[in-house]
Amino acid sequence: MVPPIYLQYGNKMPTTDYIQMVNLYAKPGVQIVDKLTPLNSHIWHMGTGIAGEAAELLGAYDASMCENQVLDVENVVEELGDIEFFLSGLRVALWITRIQTTGDVDNSYDNYPASVLSIKLVIECGNLLDLVKKKVVYNKEIEQQKFIDVLTRIESIMYCIRIISDISHEEVIAANKRKLNIRHDNSAFTDEKQTDRADKEPGQ
Numbered sequence: 001m002v003p004p005i006y007l008q009y010g011n012k013m014p015t016t017d018y019i020q021m022v023n024l025y026a027k028p029g030v031q032i033v034d035k036l037t038p039l040n041s042h043i044w045h046m047g048t049g050i051a052g053e054a055a056e057l058l059g060a061y062d063a064s065m066c067e068n069q070v071l072d073v074e075n076v077v078e079e080l081g082d083i084e085f086f087l088s089g090l091r092v093a094l095w096i097t098r099i100q101t102t103g104d105v106d107n108s109y110d111n112y113p114a115s116v117l118s119i120k121l122v123i124e125c126g127n128l129l130d131l132v133k134k135k136v137v138y139n140k141e142i143e144q145q146k147f148i149d150v151l152t153r154i155e156s157i158m159y160c161i162r163i164i165s166d167i168s169h170e171e172v173i174a175a176n177k178r179k180l181n182i183r184h185d186n187s188a189f190t191d192e193k194q195t196d197r198a199d200k201e202p203g204q
Contacts, residue, residue: 047132049086081176106156
């Protein structure tokens with residue numbers, strides 16, 4: 001479908017010198033697709049999944065801080081679980097074990113409330129996406145140690161959020177397994193199951 005703004009200009013976007021520069025210097029999508037491998041597609045999927053779920057976790061704390069809503073702890077557990085799902089998928093793709101990213105917890109995060117930690121988590125997910133972009137879009141070799149470093153910071157932040165919120169890692173994993181087993185009916189992924197979300201009430 002042609003975006004409405006295109007229709008206003010005869011299917012041509014209005015241009016400026018800056019837009020022309022962006023079009024010149026941005027890597028064309030066709031070149032990205034041409035070099036895209038199943039491994040890179042998976043890394044991209046997992047990386048964006050981590051960042052998206054971290055933003056949803058931040059949203060839960062934002063509703064509590066800025067809208068005077070009671071913190072929805074069940075939602076916090078769900079979002080933490082979704083992050084764990086994508087973290088696990090990314091680590092496998094990069095040949096990184098969870099032990100490599102949890103052995104050296106950064107205790108400096110102990111000084112912050114969970115709401116601030118959720119902001120720091122989003123920042124680190126941005127750093128993670130930058131590494132993903134370099135691998136997937138620009139075809140750089142996997143910078144494994146850099147991935148380990150940022151994943152370690154992410155794990156440290158999540159550990160502190162769980163401690164502050166009195167939530168165990170086991171609780172998070174169990175909740176995520178329950179949800180996804182219902183959603184996918186204990187069978188392989190399909191777009192339809194992901195879209196239908198059998199684990200949610202209608203309208204959620």
